[in-house]
Structures are given as structure tokens and as C-alpha cells.
Amino acid sequence: MFDKTKYFSAVRSVIPYAFDICQPRIQGSLRSVFIVKSADGDFICKFNHREMAIKNATVASVLLDHGVPAPQISVHNYKEFWFELYPMIRGQTLYEYVGQGMNYIKMQHAYKSLVDGFARMDEINISALTDLKYKYTHQVAKQNITDTNNRIMANVFSGAVRLMNRGTNAHMGVYHCGITPKNVVLNENADLMGLLDMDEVSIADRNYAFAMMAAKYQQFGYDVMDLVNYYELKTGNELDHNKIKNISNLINAGKYMLWRTSHKSKSR
DSSP states (O other), X not given: OOOHHHHHHHHHHHOTTOOEEEOOSSOOTTOOEEEEEETTEEEEEEEOOHHHXXXXXXXXXXXXXXXXXXXXXXXXXXXXXXXXXXXXXSSXXXXXXXXXXXXXXXXXXXXXXXXXXXXXXXTOOGGGTTTSTTOBHHXXXXXXXXXXXXXXXXXXXXXXXHHHTXXXXXXXXXXXXXXXXXXXXXXXXXXXXXXXXXXXXXXXXXXXXXXXXXHHHHHTTOOHHHHHHHHHHHHOOOOOHHHHHHHHHHHHHHHHHHHHHHHHHHHX
């Protein structure tokens, strides 16, 4: 982790009149995100690797061009500190709504809204990412797990991701592979207002990306086939039902292992 004073200096190099810079109450595993309050509004600042930040700004623009709500990201550098900056998306995360006791009807509506956004990604051509580093989901997984755990775990899990992400050319596209409650901003009606964490947008197999979204739905105690059936009726595209179920199970088991490993290392 960098010294926070260096983080703050980097932020103020772009927003000199920021009057409050703090980490969010609900932090991601990388702990490199800050909320910035200024006279010009509230912003999100995420420190990142240079190539990842550039990729993220590119994919966010591509998502917006295809009607998928995403941040409008600008990329900045301050004394070799690279960071993404974008206006805060108004609303609350699905994670927050669940913590407040979101009921079944709202939950169903929220996930249908997510599937609607996912379906729009079907139209994105992979050529939008071909010249970028971190364009494949296993590359993103390897870098992020290295940052949060260690290289050994990163090699193991990125290898597993690469295997799960195999698919036919017809199913390969540009998808957000981390549509989880912490990465989804909703309005009070549970409509999708924005997807966060552009690290997770990459060239991926449609079934793998869909399973990543369905895995958390499964954790909530719901049947992943609810989402599969809704998607197939909406788009006319077929998904690999068994692959999605199997990957959802593996992802939930894998995330638990990563959490246990990270928790043990921090407690030493």
C-alpha cells in the first residue's frame, strides 16, 4: 500500500480544491479507491497499474457507446502514481440494498436489470480491446490476485480462470466478468444506474461471464436458471446451462478459498 499522503497529493494534483478525501465504508479487496468531495461534485479515484487504468478508460467508453451504464473515466499520472477519476454515480450499490433488507421482488427486478445490461454487451466486438494489455479475463485475474494475495495463488487461480473461460469463437465477446453486488449501482427502484470496477471488463466467454454474475445470485439462495431463462427469452441466444451451473459452484468455492487465504495473511 502507498502512503495515504501520497494518494491525497495525487488527487489534489487534479482536484486542487478537494475538501474531503476518504476511503469508502465498503472497500474492495485492493483498497485503492477513494471518494473525493469537492466544490465541483463528488468523484471516485482509483489508483491502478498504468496499463490497467488505460484499458479501463477504454472499456468504460465502449460500454457507454453500447448503452451499458458505466463511469466516464479519465486517466491521470502524478509522480508515477496512475489513477482513474470519474464522477460518482448516484444511487446505492446492490450490496448496500441487500444489507438494508432488499425483498425478493426488488432483488428479482435488480437482477433482470443486470441481465438487460449484460445482453447489451453481446453487441460489442472484441476488436475494441485487441491492442490493450489485460484484455483477457485471466490476465486481469492474475494481476489482481497478485496484488491482493500472492503470485502463487495468482498463478493457480488465473490458470483456473483460463480453463473455465474457454469457449467457441461465437461465444467470445467483451463482458464484465465481475457483476457482483459491490460493483452494481442501483436507484431506489432497483434499476441499473452503473457498473463499477472496469478491471473486470475483458474478452471472455459469454457463459463464463454470465456464470460470474449468476454465482452471487446463487449465494443469495436463488436458482441461477431464473437468470438463464430470462436472458434466453430476451435475446434468443442459448447459454450452456451445465457450464454456468458448474462455474457458479466453482467460483463460490474459489472465492471462499481466496478470502480464507487473505484473512489468514492479514491476521499474522
